[in-house]
Amino acid sequence: MANCEVSVRDVPTESASVHSAGPTRVTGYAWAGLSVIIFSGWFVATRFSVTRELRIWDITALRFGIGALLLAPTIMRGSSRLPWAAWRQGFVFAMLWGVPFVLLVALGLRLTSAAEAASIAPTIMPVFAGVFAFVFMRQSQGPMRWIGYAAILAGLACLLSAAALNRGAPDPVGVAALVGAGGLWAAYTLIFRASGLTATQAAALICIWSAALFLPVYLFFGLSRFALASWSELLLQIIYQGVLMSGVAIFSFNRAVSQLGPSAATAIIALLPAVVAMLAIPVLAETPTLAEGLSIAVIVIGVLLASRPAPSPVHSSVQT
Known part of the structure; x- marks a missing residue:
């Protein structure tokens, strides 16, 4: 891996990858499903702590500090060391899916709720991915995907409206943070697929760069509130933030993107509202209303349409 920087023009079109063998796509769906399960629990676990003793800064420190310790040996030992070009790519990754992302989600969780946060960030993400791929990479999405994106947005709007009738309108700052x-x-997701890095390498670089940028500030300003939290709460966050989110979830999501393509993988993540709603019934004794359930069903339909393979480009032949 002498050079890990890839131009957008060098990115293979998603239509080229989605026609891979059936087992590869099945494996990709399995990785995406694992990501959905972990992310669903993450919204609940993070909301649990940021509304108690721990703060956004503590959650971020645990996620990337522990993740860096666990994953650093995979790219910094012996023959596994990466060239500087890969580290530059990793810095970009960290700016997109590292500290800024976690801080925005944590802020949204603090100002809204776990259900609302799980309904906004993961649901709007595949729509952004499709639009970015179309605008910046000239990747055709096809009519079914556009219909799917529209259904996701419509379902999200209905879900938030239904929730507002029961719990009041969500905080606009929290909503803006989650959309961001x-x-x-x-x-x-789009840049990762163009980087040439493996799922493990990308996860390690995100954690290392994020820890290096955030932990000095966290320690210098004395932001820690660990002493105020119970051991059970700390253990929960260490396992979920440091191990599951920084290690397993990033790796599994990266694998899904590699095998399914960014648009399909991100569309599946939009199932989070449905999974969180189902988890909330036995765990939190929260049953969605009929309007919320119907809205979630619309989102699921949109996900199924948006995760369809992109149309193959048509190559015309010139006869001489």
């Missing part, structure tokens, strides 16, 4: 997080997440 969705945009960063979408940009990351």
Whole structure:
């Protein structure tokens, strides 16, 4: 891997990858499903702590500090060391899916709710990904995908409206933070696929760069509130933020993007509202209203349409 920087023009079109063998796509869906499960629990676990003793800064420190310790050996030992070009790519990754992303989501969770946050950032992300791919990479999305994106947006609007009738309108700053997080997440998925890095390498670089940039500020200003939290809460966050989110979830999502393509992988992540709603019934004893359930169904339909393979480019032949 002498050079990890790839021009946008060098990115293989998604239509070229989606026609891979069936087992590869099945594996990609499995990785995406694992990401959905972990992300769903993350919204609940993060909301749990940021509304108690720990703060946004503590969650960020745990996520990337522990993640860096666990993943650094995979790219900094012996023959696994990466060239400087890969580290430059990793810095860009960290700016998109590292500290800024986590801070925006955590802010949104603090100002809204776990259900609303899970309904906004993951749902708007595939729409951003499709638009970015169309505008900047000239990747055709096809009519079914555009219909799917429209259905996702319509379902999201209905879901937020239904939730507002029951719990009041969500905080506009929190909503803006979550929309911004969705945009960063979408940009990351497109750039990662063009980088040539593996799922493990990208996850390690995100954690290392994020820890290097954030932890000195965190320690210098004495932002830690660990002493105020219980051991059970700390253990929960160490496992979820440091191990599951920084290691397993990033790796599994990267694998899904590699095998399914960014548009299909991000569309599946938009299933988060449905999964969170189902988890909330037994865990939080929260049952969605009929209007919320119908809205989630519309989002699911949009996801199914948006995750369809992109149309293959038509190559015309010139006869002489």
